[in-house]
Amino acid sequence: MQRTDFGEMACSIARTMDVIGEPWSPLILRNVYIGIRRFEQLQESLGISRKVLAERLRWLTDQGVLERREYSTRPSRAEYVLTGKGTELCDLLLVMVAWGDRWLAGEAGPPVLYRHHACGQIGHVELSCSVCGEPMRATDVDVLPGPGSAEMYSG
Amino acid sequence: MQRTDFGEMACSIARTMDVIGEPWSPLILRNVYIGIRRFEQLQESLGISRKVLAERLRWLTDQGVLERREYSTRPSRAEYVLTGKGTELCDLLLVMVAWGDRWLAGEAGPPVLYRHHACGQIGHVELSCSVCGEPMRATDVDVLPGPGSAEMYSG
DNA sequence: GACTCTAAGTTCCTTGAGGGAACTGACGCT
């Protein structure tokens, strides 16, 4: 639907939304991440239209987030795997999960749990500063124009 | 456009997407966050259709992410401010910025910089575990069904 | 060899959401 081209905006949020902002894209990414890699499986597990799924997979592949890997050439059979770029995008999903669990899960509790390899505990992600390691949230930062800014407030 | 109702899925990613997954929503949130709070300012700064802006503001207000605050009743003049729920959602934007800056910024560099209050340095967010504080990324976790899961792989 | 099954898409049609421009209502200013 998105006739406005977010990809050209001088804003990393808009540009990120351009890549995975379409509905379904994060869910496709999530499923590939947990091991659902093939067209048929993705279609069934998500209940997505085959047409839209094909479009999204092509887009995500074009963007370098997924890689289409043929495990059979005749007939053409493929699975989709995360690239490095795509794997880092899954970090974003963890943050969405943390927020969704906190604000939208309701009585039933979180639908999925994440066990951290390092400590073996069930936890969620928190944000910290890449420089000092202290917590870094939206309320803890000042926003300044950077080198790639076209104009004030556009990025 | 989204005829599929993500809000009812047993998946925190889908439910989060239901709240801010529509195009423009994250950008509206971002602008409110940096102080662009009024209809006219939002419309002009984003170049969004007035119709769509009105729809999004109503939706985000209904979801408890924004609060419509009238600063004049006659005539009706309002500004939109972030609720606690909405402020925490801005953390998600910081992660989108970090990814977008890293993978999409190109030659020009990041369009916006974020200075951390605690250390005064320009940095970006990194993800850490709420339990042990060590880095926690998509590659560092196991995914397990939780109490609110309807079925395997649905959340 | 014909029949069925599977996987990965593609094609076609309908509906509804996004975009844009114009309009509205209520006031303030001069």
Added chain:
DNA sequence: AGCGTCAGTTCCCTCAAGGAACTTAGAGTC
């Protein structure tokens, strides 16, 4: 009275999502 501002609403058009059916190409079975 006339213009400007703000916060929307209304109208129309186009294009994307949803869904079902179709296609292609081989594998397995009788």
